[in-house]
Amino acid sequence: MARSAATVEEPVRQRLLAEATRLFAERGFESTSVQEIVAAAGVTKGAMYHYFGSKDDLLHEIYGRVLRMQMERLTRFADAEGPIAERLHAAATDVVVTTVENLDDSKIFFRSMHQLSPETYKNVRAERRRYHERFRDLVIEGQRAGVFRDDIPAEMVVDFFFGSVHHLGTWYHPDGPLSGPEVGRHFADLLLSSLVPAGRPAP
Structure with a gap:
C-alpha cells in the first residue's frame, strides 16, 4: 500500500x-x-522552504512544539475533575517534567529568542501568554474557592513560578541527583505551600 504524501514528507x-x-x-x-541546516538534513533549500519560511520559523517551531504539547496537557489537568489544589499540583509538576524532558529545545530558544524578527517574537510572546493565563486561571479558581490565599495577585504567583521553571536550563542536568519528576514535585510542593491561606496548615 502506498504511503500518503504527508507520511512520506514528515520525516x-x-x-x-x-x-x-x-x-x-x-x-x-x-x-x-x-x-x-539543509546539508546536515540531506535536503535542498527548496525542501526546507516547503515547511519553513525562514530560519526564524525553525527556531519558533523548536520551542512551539514543546509549548503546544504543554498547553494540551495543562488543559487536561485544568478541565479534569477533582480538588483544585490537586489539579494545580499536577499541572505544576507536569510543566517542570516536560520542560526537563525537552530542555535542549527550551535552552536553545530562550538563548536565541531575542534574535527573532519582531513579528515572530510578538507571536511567541502571545503563545506563551496564553499558556501562562491558563495556568493563572487555576490559581484564581483556588483563590475564589478560598483554598488559596488571595492577598497575592495570581499574575504574580504565575510569574514567580515560571521564572523558576525557565531557570531550569541553567542548573538542571539529567545525570544529577534529582530526576525530572522529583524536581517537578518539589516545585509543585513549594508552589502549593506558598498559596496556603494564613492560619491554615500546609498540605
Missing part, C-alpha cells in the same frame, strides 16, 4: 528540526546558516 520536516536543534545548540542560532 523531512523532522530531520530539519532535529538538525537545526543540534546546530543551534552547537554553534548558536546566529552563526548557523540555512545551507548548513
Whole structure:
C-alpha cells in the first residue's frame, strides 16, 4: 500500500528540526546558516522552504512544539475533575517534567529568542501568554474557592513560578541527583505551600 504524501514528507520536516536543534545548540542560532541546516538534513533549500519560511520559523517551531504539547496537557489537568489544589499540583509538576524532558529545545530558544524578527517574537510572546493565563486561571479558581490565599495577585504567583521553571536550563542536568519528576514535585510542593491561606496548615 502506498504511503500518503504527508507520511512520506514528515520525516523531512523532522530531520530539519532535529538538525537545526543540534546546530543551534552547537554553534548558536546566529552563526548557523540555512545551507548548513539543509546539508546536515540531506535536503535542498527548496525542501526546507516547503515547511519553513525562514530560519526564524525553525527556531519558533523548536520551542512551539514543546509549548503546544504543554498547553494540551495543562488543559487536561485544568478541565479534569477533582480538588483544585490537586489539579494545580499536577499541572505544576507536569510543566517542570516536560520542560526537563525537552530542555535542549527550551535552552536553545530562550538563548536565541531575542534574535527573532519582531513579528515572530510578538507571536511567541502571545503563545506563551496564553499558556501562562491558563495556568493563572487555576490559581484564581483556588483563590475564589478560598483554598488559596488571595492577598497575592495570581499574575504574580504565575510569574514567580515560571521564572523558576525557565531557570531550569541553567542548573538542571539529567545525570544529577534529582530526576525530572522529583524536581517537578518539589516545585509543585513549594508552589502549593506558598498559596496556603494564613492560619491554615500546609498540605
